[in-house]
Amino acid sequence: MTSEFIVLGGAEEIGANSTYLNLNETGFIVDAGLHPQKRDRNALPHYNYIEYKPTDAFVLTHAHTDHLGGVPYMMKFNPHVRMIATRPTRDLCEVMLQNTVKLLRREAPDDIPKDTLSLYDYTVLERMNMLVEGYRYEENITVTGSHGLSDVQVRLYDAGHILGSASVLFTVEGKTVLHTGDIQFTKQDLLPGASLPRHHVDALIMECTNGATEHALTRDEEKQRLADFINMVSDRGGSVLMPTFALGKTQEVLKLLHSLMQAGKIPTLPIYSGGMSRKISSIYDRYCYAVPRVQPGFELTDIPQRDIIWEELYTGDYFREPSIVVASSGMMNVGSTSFLMVQRWMRTPNFGIAFTGWLDPNSPGYELLHSPKNESFIFAGRKAKRKCDVEKFRFSAHATREDLIGFVLDVKPKKLFLIHGDTEACESIGAQILQELPQTKVCIPQLGKSYTLFD
Ligand SMILES: [Zn+2]
Ligand SMILES: [Zn+2]
Known part of the structure; x- marks a missing residue:
């Protein structure tokens, strides 16, 4: 079975977050972000890496700009994809993308090509609302790829990060991949924390924002x-x-x-x-x-x-x-x-x-x-x-280092991919997991490089 994972943005940094998964010839793009600071060629994800690969569905984990701000750009290269999100995320898209348009116009970023900027148009954004399919947490979603050799089951779980945030579980031919998106296990003031299955998965793709911060204040x-x-x-x-x-x-x-x-x-x-x-x-x-x-x-x-x-x-x-x-x-x-x-x-x-x-x-x-x-x-x-x-003050909407490691120890993935964190954060989690779970293959993926999800 083909299984491929490519980071298109946000490798070893919190940037234009976007990843690609090929699951038995059905292609998924998870998130399409805009970098919070950069306005150069790394401001948006690199879709040239998947130019000749199947793309069937886009899954949006949540509506923060570093995951959503590149969606109009992603749609230019993949206009045919199904768009999947939770209902609150779908509602938040409109407000957040309108703000992105305002932001990009105000900043007049010289290094982003004019034809890319022209995609950030209010009328395009209005159409998006109709294109995004809104789901409940834990609802079964079946994706049939145009060249897919088997259907892929998708489920969105409450990631506890912001309203509507989701972790994504993909199941294909009995194999499972969990993409955490941005995640918070601890209760905040409004949101009660992630609610994720803690059973074994074959591959785990995990964010590491707080990976290098030990024993922060409660x-x-x-x-x-x-x-x-x-x-x-x-x-x-x-x-x-x-x-x-x-x-x-x-x-x-x-x-x-x-x-x-x-x-x-x-x-x-x-x-x-x-x-x-x-x-x-x-x-x-x-x-x-x-x-x-x-x-x-x-x-x-x-x-x-x-x-x-x-x-x-x-x-x-x-x-x-x-x-x-x-x-x-x-x-x-x-x-x-x-x-x-x-x-x-x-x-x-x-x-x-x-x-x-x-x-x-x-x-x-x-x-x-x-x-x-x-x-x-x-x-x-x-x-x-x-x-x-x-x-x-630290009121993080991201999981602590201890909670991230605890989660990996519970799900015991065969392969662990660490993303959405700086190099130190990813390496720090990776080193700990290598020690505690010697059977798990740990990978800090590089931008644009292809990795196998299942052996
Ligand atoms: Zn976020
Ligand atoms: Zn993020």
Whole structure:
């Protein structure tokens, strides 16, 4: 039986994530991302590697831009593929891709060819909504490839990462491959954590975002640190800016702030949030009973929030009264709300900035976090000075190193492919598994190289 695995983007990094699987001549593309920072030839996946191979279905694990942002580009090369996702992911696609269009137009990336940029057109995106088939978790999906020698069964499992996120189990001729997508086993504030089968699989393709981070503080310890930080800043009359990804992290952070206020751990301060994250929150609310939740029925739109007004980024009321501002982007990408807002924010000594997620080492957010207080530094290519406090908190939507290893030990794959993490993260997990499961073949796949899934 033919079994082939090729990484088309996101090998040894978190980038334009996309992978290809050939299962007995039925071809699958899993995810098609846009790199969060790069705007060169690695900004989008490399579909030239599969030009002459069968492609029958596209499976989207979740709607984060590093998995979804390359979909219009993928469709150019593979216009005939069936598109498979969960229902919430299908709903989130529209909002997220519209934002990608806006982002690419604003950045005017010189290194992305014009004909590629032209694919990012609002009318194309509207059509996408009709093309994506939305499924429930654990529903049986049969894919019959046009040249396939046998049907492939596909099942989407709750990956616990963000609303609608899925791990994908493929079964063909009795052989199984599990692609984790982005995964979180531990309960967050809204989502209860992944629900995956823990039986043996022949091949496991696993994300490794936190693979090199050992024994991080627990979520409760981080919550306490955040509460202490907010109290310190608001006690001296300042406001806290939380640069946060619009999809997933914002909703978790809103619930977290709401819980801290309800428990009296922080004062009831005005919370400001942006338009795009509001749209996403309402999609979260649409599924407040339909998909597993820590607190079924809880609606984010019930949390009192004020609008971040674009024209008032430098003059809003948060500059006059202690407030919490939850603004995208999480990495303070140039031109984003958090990037613009921070220009005045960082010069205000009694204010604070609380980062909540992963920061690409090339991002403005990373530069700011590592900048010396009250000294000049270079921020997105310009000279700046930070007078406010800045702190980073870990509310990861990705599994801990310990949980990832525990999962591999349970499913005992014959082959393990490690993706979606930097080299250190992938190697660190790989080394541990080689020690504990000597029968398992461990592979850190290279971009564009073909590997066999089953021997
Ligand atoms: Zn993700
Ligand atoms: Zn990702």
